Amino acid sequence: MAELNNPGCVLVLGANTGVPGCDFAPDKFVGAILIDKSTIIADADISDIITKLQELTLATGRDRIHPIFRFEEITDNSEEETIATLGYGSKQVVKEGKYDWMFRIVKGGLCLNNKLRSFNKANKKVLFVDSNNVIYGTRVEGGITGFTMDFFYAKPFKANDASNAAIFNVRFALAKPEEFNEKVAFVKVEQDIEEAVKGLIDLELVQLAVTAGMVTVGIQTACDKVDIFEAFGDALAAGELWKVTKNGAPVTVTSVAKNEAAGGWDVSFTGTGEHVITLAAPSVLAAANVGGYPENGYEAGILKSTLS
């Protein structure tokens, strides 16, 4: 409670310094998860945090979390504390140094790096994951959240110089050292987090053919152009997994059929002119066994088709 003329001083007692039987210290950080600054993993979800994180990878909008794994090297750019020497020779800690870590990522290449660069101006928080499958965040009322960042920066790639492969680095500058010290919250899980919590893969819809009332659509992964027809031919022959709109208004899908010859899906609806075709949300696709744990989830882009 606020009080007049109270500067907020407390009696500093320090703390007990008995050595615990089990030492705990963070191991090598192998990954990070970008989360919205409003996201809190509630205390009730901590016991099954992996399920919660998996659910959040498939969420829409700002609730979605973005795992980044395969950190293979750290460059520690953290500051030292700032110490002032006073006129009479005494020294004082003026401010603590902030954490500033850069990690080299060895999987994902230029495509993933470009996706990560889209977060360079995003106002996110971050959870870290170490090689012992411990997730680190900071304690807030009701649960844990990510560490506040001054910035996240996925650097432009460094070219292969004939001695080293191309280098992809991501940098996390944390704003508040106390969040990773006195206010740290960590959860050790008995699962490989990198395998359990995977980011979404973008899908690209391609028009294979168009006739009156029907568009034949092929689907491939956006980065590496892998055709997914073989894997999901039957699963995606389901009308409820497709969305068609015209000028922003939903258009009823009348049928969807697997087209073996074309290697795509015949999507039928009534209408002429430009229509936008896409797939359902990642969570809906995952519920229909199109992506989701133990594989990556999928998110589809849009296809514009003009029907006459």
Added chain:
Amino acid sequence: MGKDVFIKMDGASVNVAHVLSFSSEKEFVEEYDSKLYRSRDQKARKALLKSLYKLAKRQADELSKTDKREGDE
């Protein structure tokens, strides 16, 4: 009945409400003869389309019974 209920059969999925908008099985089969099961021969395709139509009718009947039961509660 919700208009986005689909039934799925043999690699194809149709909107139940749309199927029911056809006045007869024959009309539905004629319309969809060129849209669904195109890799099958015509005899097999017609048989599948007829089954699909019957399935859609049955699904619609079940959904309307469910809606009625929920309305009575």
